Amino acid sequence: MTQMTRALMTAIGATLDLGCDAIPSPGPGEVLIRVAVCGVCHSDVHIVDGDWGAPPMMPLIPGHEVVGEVIGLGAGVTAPAIGTTVGVAWNGGACGHCRACLEGEETICAQSEGTGYSRPGGYADHIVARAAFVVVLPRDIDAARFAPVLCAGVTTYRGLKRAALKPGAHVAIIGCGGLGQMAVQYCRAMGFRPIAVDLDPGKLELATRLGAVATVQADETDVPQKLRDIAGEAGLRAAVVVAPAPSAFTQAIAAISPGGAVIFIALPAKTRDYLPISISDMANHEKRLIGSNVGTRVDLLEAVELALTAGILADIETLPLQNANEALDRLRQGRVPGRLVLTMA
Secondary structure (H helix, E strand, C coil), X not given: CCEEEEEEECCCCCCCEEEEEECCCCCCCEEEEEEEEEEECHHHHHHHHCCCCCCCCCCECCCCCEEEEEEEECCCCCCCCCCCEEEECCEEECCCCCHHHHCCCHHHCCCCEEECCCECCCCECEEEEEHHXXXXXXXXXXXXXXXHHHCHHHHHHHHHHHCCCCCXXXXXXXXXXXXXXXXXXXXXXCXXXXXXXXXXXXXXXXXXXXXXXXXXXXXXXXXXXXXXXXXXXXXXXXEEECCCCHHHHHHHHHHCCCCCEEEECCCCCHHHCCCCCCHHHHHHCCCEEEECCCCCHHHHHHHHHHHHHHCCCCCEEEEEHHHHHHHHHHHHCCCCCCEEEEECC
């Protein structure tokens, strides 16, 4: 077989072109992977719709939650070996020698590469990835349910890790879609007490099944006070914001206790990308605002190991690759209770 099936972005805002191309060959330091599944992330919608401007690579195959099998090795690659099951995440490459990389912050390396953004992604039945940036997975992994760990999982894990919380801390998870559902599970696995906040009662019910200790309707009166009441004397030590509404961020800042942290993960549209913040509240109460961007290779390894140990999996619906445009449309319309995952023939 010399051809692969793929869904290709050819212009901003256009439907993806479903067709065939030659299977790529791995270059030095790369591996060729036969893709089993690729998760559909809301970042894919942002990329296809041009919310972040034109991607560095066009035309582009989107997708960055990839699970598959290594079937080819580029020059100089000895591991992972052919036949290994691997995952490919957003973090597709970094220079390795700048200050950010040397200090363990390769997510902000100026030369970092994004899978499905500046490198071809996983909406295809084959993908080439840098060998040093894939993660080895068990052969018997539930690929479809595990794929979102490679983005939603590592992203929320890194945010919680950066907040430097102590066991037992109450953490608000604001937004309980695919990312929030992962955040609830990682909170419990890391020894924290998640409080789920969302507009959708169904998502709050699911968050409870996943381990949330309490829930709050996002449209209730005075959500910050309700969060403080639930947390009690110990206070709300952190809030993970994975809902892209500016009100979610302002509620989080108001709700956290002195010394608490708000982890910024969701990415609103550019027109809604600014917040009014009380400088005196931030300074007098020593509140912390933490931006968190996907995850490094170390974060990915830790997130995967914790997911395997704690049994963290996504609530998913699978669709064949030829339904990629439908999947993106459903995300645009907010009609996805958990995560969508594309399967390859």
